[in-house]
Amino acid sequence: MTRGFYIGRFQPYHNGHHAMVEHIAGEVDELVLGIGSAGDSHTEHDPFTAGERIMMVEKAVDEFDLMTYVVPIEDLNRNSVWVSHVQSMCPSFDVAYSNNPLVIQLFEEAGIEVNQSTMFDRERLAGSEIRERMVEGERWADRVPEAVAGVVREIDGVTRIQRVAGSDGS
């Protein structure tokens, strides 16, 4: 049995993340999905709460035939204890998936195997672009799984990001 770990801020969870999870699903039996910066919300960079992001991820990954654990990870602002923090909050895992240089370095110093993928860079850009499109009132829903679009609508997420971005009329 192999358990993988994949972390992102998922602001929001989008098609790039989804393709990545599908890819990982072919390599592991179970997957821990860490929701990073879990305490942040209501900013343009981090509009959604951890609870809202849990709902997005759980509903989206439901279509894969894969046992998943979705775990919010609050920031500790101490890189040197971050790996221990993650390990204490999550079911134990055998391999981490990341292309973030800091995450890779921290896991490798702790002796944990990291799988890198070129798919990651595209994702990072995608998240920021989707938030911009929400702020600007452009089309964004085609870039996320349908379940995610439903959650964003249910919580009136576009209005929220537009307001906290200070873009509503000023």
Next chain:
Amino acid sequence: MTRGFYIGRFQPYHNGHHAMVEHIAGEVDELVLGIGSAGDSHTEHDPFTAGERIMMVEKAVDEFDLMTYVVPIEDLNRNSVWVSHVQSMCPSFDVAYSNNPLVIQLFEEAGIEVNQSTMFDRERLAGSEIRERMVEGERWADRVPEAVAGVVREIDGVTRIQRVAGSDGS
């Protein structure tokens, strides 16, 4: 669609919790299971990490036909903001289940409906008794779902609680 919220420390998740979840499963469509005091571990009162408890709960509730979200909740040590903290970390819910007087009071002051049940008291006692049995080397595994017993064995949990309880020979 109704979503419920049920919180416990789950140190460990046992048959009393399990009966409670089965009971709630008949009343709601989805259930958020909050893992309280998520940052505590390695003490006699709180031996298991949040990650270990997530694994216990997820594996045990898998047998019910119920969409569940298992969410670790770190203590903030500020009762007055606890409800907001829980709400931001969890998918939104319509009703909370608890028999803890503080939890009931906090939710009710926040205008959230709370369902009480006499089943709760028995649970609380059960958790403390199971930990004592582990420390004393007595039989405990028949008081938890089989999946939980498996997790405790995998992480050598009994040795841990015996050591941190200072009970190993002194």
Next chain:
Amino acid sequence: MTRGFYIGRFQPYHNGHHAMVEHIAGEVDELVLGIGSAGDSHTEHDPFTAGERIMMVEKAVDEFDLMTYVVPIEDLNRNSVWVSHVQSMCPSFDVAYSNNPLVIQLFEEAGIEVNQSTMFDRERLAGSEIRERMVEGERWADRVPEAVAGVVREIDGVTRIQRVAGSDGS
């Protein structure tokens, strides 16, 4: 111009505190009233929020001819920086009033004059006794200024302390 400093948890502000403030009013021109453990609430030992205690104190001291500043002081759990914390949160003061051995020691190590009074001990006892009376459903309102009794009733404070004390029938 002399400004004094007087700190208490004020759970609740009662006749003993009130007599003390009246006494201090004869010695200083202005008084800073620090509300200690400002973040604590909803327990038997600390039932009321800082906001509720501010209201109690402000309304009660209004009858004295004294410029007052009521300032909530959150705990830092670091005795060695507590005096600096208090000083940064409050208008500067010339003399502190306390009979608490720790407070006296910390202020004196920082070179701040402390006035002690035997009135203090009676107060400390009074607070704990009033909370017990609330929990037990006995008469308490005659032991606090009328304005304080009004605040407690407005927020249904007796029900709260009875519930969090676990005394409501179980």
Next chain:
Amino acid sequence: MTRGFYIGRFQPYHNGHHAMVEHIAGEVDELVLGIGSAGDSHTEHDPFTAGERIMMVEKAVDEFDLMTYVVPIEDLNRNSVWVSHVQSMCPSFDVAYSNNPLVIQLFEEAGIEVNQSTMFDRERLAGSEIRERMVEGERWADRVPEAVAGVVREIDGVTRIQRVAGSDGS
């Protein structure tokens, strides 16, 4: 009886704030003045401690015929619990005054009425301009109530901001 809530960093409290409070005084019976980022001080952006700002505000609003409560609010760096934090630290209020998009969004999601005013924008600019004038050694005292200018002089505030801005001679 109506109680309002108005929050600002008040670095320093100036004529724009003062006009705003005068305006609000016509609409409410009592006013809670929240001092935001209470823990910040000794930087160019936040030169004054909470205690110094309390003194500025209390002395300035004394001229209005209005019951006021001046309450320092420490940052929690968790937007999702900020409203609860404010509510626990302050006397309860019926309406909030703000033009800050984040504050408005947070209060509205919590079901609290917010009054906006175009006066707010001018204030925000004014604060930053006054600090720049202090740093540059230009005239600033005509832009704040007289009581505020007195406090700044008493604490030698201009020297402080000039030094921490690194502007003294480099």
Next chain:
Amino acid sequence: MTRGFYIGRFQPYHNGHHAMVEHIAGEVDELVLGIGSAGDSHTEHDPFTAGERIMMVEKAVDEFDLMTYVVPIEDLNRNSVWVSHVQSMCPSFDVAYSNNPLVIQLFEEAGIEVNQSTMFDRERLAGSEIRERMVEGERWADRVPEAVAGVVREIDGVTRIQRVAGSDGS
């Protein structure tokens, strides 16, 4: 080259600790001395600040021919990240010395070798007994290295512990 790690609260550093360091000095080339609960002070259980304890330890161990590093370790209140916290604050070490069940368990789960010694129990008792003697005004100085007695006198430590213990006359 072997580097050891030995942690204690050192409230105060006494002859039992000193004998232990002498013993360890025969086994390692360098020794990291961790000062636990570094943020605690001014209580009967933890009377001395980290800075005062650093001075006690540095001056006392100066007599040994051993390279030492004395490092204050603030509590994080998260057992699961404690080892990482210690490792990030200290020069790297090969072996830890402890008889504290929790410390042993945490280091062993992290794969770090721990040397136990029966000398430890006597120490723990000794610290508590010395503090009691200080509070009661009995002889204590013969139970600590001479350098430590000098530091306690210099900071008037006996008066402090007597006051915060509330033992001065009540």
Next chain:
Amino acid sequence: MTRGFYIGRFQPYHNGHHAMVEHIAGEVDELVLGIGSAGDSHTEHDPFTAGERIMMVEKAVDEFDLMTYVVPIEDLNRNSVWVSHVQSMCPSFDVAYSNNPLVIQLFEEAGIEVNQSTMFDRERLAGSEIRERMVEGERWADRVPEAVAGVVREIDGVTRIQRVAGSDGS
């Protein structure tokens, strides 16, 4: 007996710091070296842990005939209590050495003598330049004491800073 205090982030400790310590050694009998931002590591601005920096400093200053105390100082993010925090973590000192405007202001407001030196500016620049050279793969070792270069090599520090700076190949 005079004890001095000199604080820096020491990322890494370099020839400029070393010259400064040598200079101070001529003025004091003992020196406390504070390691600032002790909790930060694994970033381009703060690559090394407190433990690694302690080792750099201790080994480098060993050549001077000076009693030194090397003390990690974690950030509190509260300027108004920073001096108390430093004082509680360090052996007491008579004079501070700094050219940082904020540090000077905070110490002076607390009534502590500060010695300024023009040597400081050069240091600050030097640290940032050395880190850039490490990232770019240029020569840096001639700008730090030999003992420091040894520590950086032992922990493979150049690889770490290159990775977390995101500079390895992207």
